[in-house]
Amino acid sequence: MEAKEFYFYVLLCADDTFYGGYTTEPERRLKEHNDGTGAKYTRVRSRRPMRMIYTEAFETKSEAMRAEYAFKQLARHEKMVFLKKYM
Helix, strand or coil: CCCCCEEEEEEECCCCCEEEEEECCHHHHHHHHHHCCCCHHHHCHHHCCCEEEEEEEECCHHHHHHHHHHHHCCCHHHHHHHHHCCC
């Protein structure tokens, strides 16, 4: 059986806000967000379209969820500093 990877990801929304989440399939999840069937936050029409600007793979779901939680605790300027390292 192939090992499953878990991803923490960040979306840049059309209204210039960030959304962080976790998934096992980043491409599918981005499509769900852009189709309006993803998270409640991304269902708002003014936030679409979104683009995935960051992904990081983890071996376990809990690691990916920890990364998501840590990102969501940051202030906007701290999120921008974090993302700037990878863009």
